[in-house]
Amino acid sequence: MSSTIIVNTPVLSGAGALYRKHGLTAKTVVIFDENTRNLFRDQVIATLEAEGFRLLELTVPARETSKSLNAAYRLYATMIEAGVDRSWNLLAVGGGVVGDLGGFIAASYYRGIPVVQCPTTLLAMTDSAIGGKVAINHPLGKNLIGFFHMPELVLIDPSFLRTLPEREIFAGMAEVVKYGFIADRTFLDWLEEHFDRITALKEPFLTEAVRRSSSIKADVVEKDFRETTGLRATLNFGHTFAHGLEKLAEYRYLRHGEAVTLGMICALWLSNGLGYLSEKDLQGGLDLLARFRFPKGVIKRRFLAHSSEALLENMFSDKKKLDSKLRFVLLKKPGEAFLLEENVDDREVLKAIERARAFVATAAKH
Numbered sequence: 001m002s003s004t005i006i007v008n009t010p011v012l013s014g015a016g017a018l019y020r021k022h023g024l025t026a027k028t029v030v031i032f033d034e035n036t037r038n039l040f041r042d043q044v045i046a047t048l049e050a051e052g053f054r055l056l057e058l059t060v061p062a063r064e065t066s067k068s069l070n071a072a073y074r075l076y077a078t079m080i081e082a083g084v085d086r087s088w089n090l091l092a093v094g095g096g097v098v099g100d101l102g103g104f105i106a107a108s109y110y111r112g113i114p115v116v117q118c119p120t121t122l123l124a125m126t127d128s129a130i131g132g133k134v135a136i137n138h139p140l141g142k143n144l145i146g147f148f149h150m151p152e153l154v155l156i157d158p159s160f161l162r163t164l165p166e167r168e169i170f171a172g173m174a175e176v177v178k179y180g181f182i183a184d185r186t187f188l189d190w191l192e193e194h195f196d197r198i199t200a201l202k203e204p205f206l207t208e209a210v211r212r213s214s215s216i217k218a219d220v221v222e223k224d225f226r227e228t229t230g231l232r233a234t235l236n237f238g239h240t241f242a243h244g245l246e247k248l249a250e251y252r253y254l255r256h257g258e259a260v261t262l263g264m265i266c267a268l269w270l271s272n273g274l275g276y277l278s279e280k281d282l283q284g285g286l287d288l289l290a291r292f293r294f295p296k297g298v299i300k301r302r303f304l305a306h307s308s309e310a311l312l313e314n315m316f317s318d319k320k321k322l323d324s325k326l327r328f329v330l331l332k333k334p335g336e337a338f339l340l341e342e343n344v345d346d347r348e349v350l351k352a353i354e355r356a357r358a359f360v361a362t363a364a365k366h
């Protein structure tokens with residue numbers, strides 16, 4: 001299973017021919033959130049209209065709660081009333097919220113219409129828009145209701161990131177660095193060298209970082225689409241800890257990428273504590289993660305203020321656990337991750353969290 005991913009500025013011009021080449025009609029439901037509508041609507045709509053597209057525009061509030069069955073239900077009604085049928089497709093222009101909701105609607109409407117992702121956050125460009133996992137939230141948990149629905153195309157224009165707040169850039173950068181850790185040592189070294197240029201959105205570094213991250217994700221997904229061999233699970237490096245932190249932060253006060261960065265710090269310590277990762281590689285990884293700039297108050301209140309026990313307890317409600325065992329992705333060395341099959345003693349996990357807390361507390365002082 002794979003999608004065609006195009007990383008280019010401008011990415012939408014020539015969409016008519018591209019859609020035809022991929023067997024897509026020029027009848028498209030375009031979904032934005034309020035912010036991406038304000039920022040990109042005129043440009044996107046003008047480009048598509050000039051290419052002869054027939055369009056239906058939808059907009060949802062720019063918040064996580066838009067990923068709900070209620071929101072989808074309302075949008076289905078607008079689509080039905082507008083005569084959208086199976087011959088249409090859907091273009092999602094936004095971050096992970098719009099991408100997940102748009103993908104969910106496309107997967108379910110008329111038993112499924114094609115979706116094209118046009119991600120506008122760094123997280124969406126490098127992670128959520130790729131791989132076909134689409135979901136909405138249920139009051140009992142995040143991302144619980146959804147589908148595997150591969151996008152026909154992923155159209156990425158890194159220049160869309162110019163308006164993205166710095167906090168979101170660093171949150172997205174967490175996933176970029178994650179790809180280096182799990183799959184590509186050379187990329188990791190390159191990220192280390194150009195970290196400040198990428199986070200300052202300097203070209204060609206930004207486009208190269210997006211291109212390589214999206215291609216690593218696509219490659220992993222292609223080899224293990226339904227997460228059966230453990231390979232796709234390595235994309236969850238740092239995420240077992242991160243999901244616990246996000247839960248403690250009520251899914252509101254910590255960006256996903258912030259939780260993933262803290263989670264990767266814990267996972268590096270755990271990899272070292274269990275004897276898989278050398279001291280030198282541990283230190284190298286920690287040095288890179290210490291370069292992330294997150295609001296200090298958030299780190300204090302949403303990580304340091306919690307006990308290690310509280311975090312561990314909240315990690316157990318992670319939906320990715322199997323038979324109530326926590327599953328950890330660990331590093332053998334930079335660029336090589338694996339899913340640990342054995343059970344990890346809680347004491348080892350607590351030790352790793354303690355060490356991560358001490359490291360973050362020291363780093364936060366500087």
Ligand SMILES: NC(=O)c1ccc[n+]([C@@H]2O[C@H](COP(=O)([O-])OP(=O)(O)OC[C@H]3O[C@@H](n4cnc5c(N)ncnc54)[C@H](O)[C@@H]3O)[C@@H](O)[C@H]2O)c1
Pocket residue numbers: 033034035036039062063064067094095096097098100120121123124127128129130131132133134135143160161162163164165168256
């Ligand atoms: N499907 C997957 O595989 C997958 C993977 C990771 C995360 N996710 C999901 O992704 C969501 C988070 O995505 P996100 O971090 O992109 O958040 P988001 O979609 O909420 O976007 C963050 C904020 O940035 C704004 N924004 C978007 N593009 C902008 C731009 N170019 N300039 C200025 N502002 C812009 C949005 O309106 C929003 O306010 C979560 O719901 C998460 O569950 C899905």
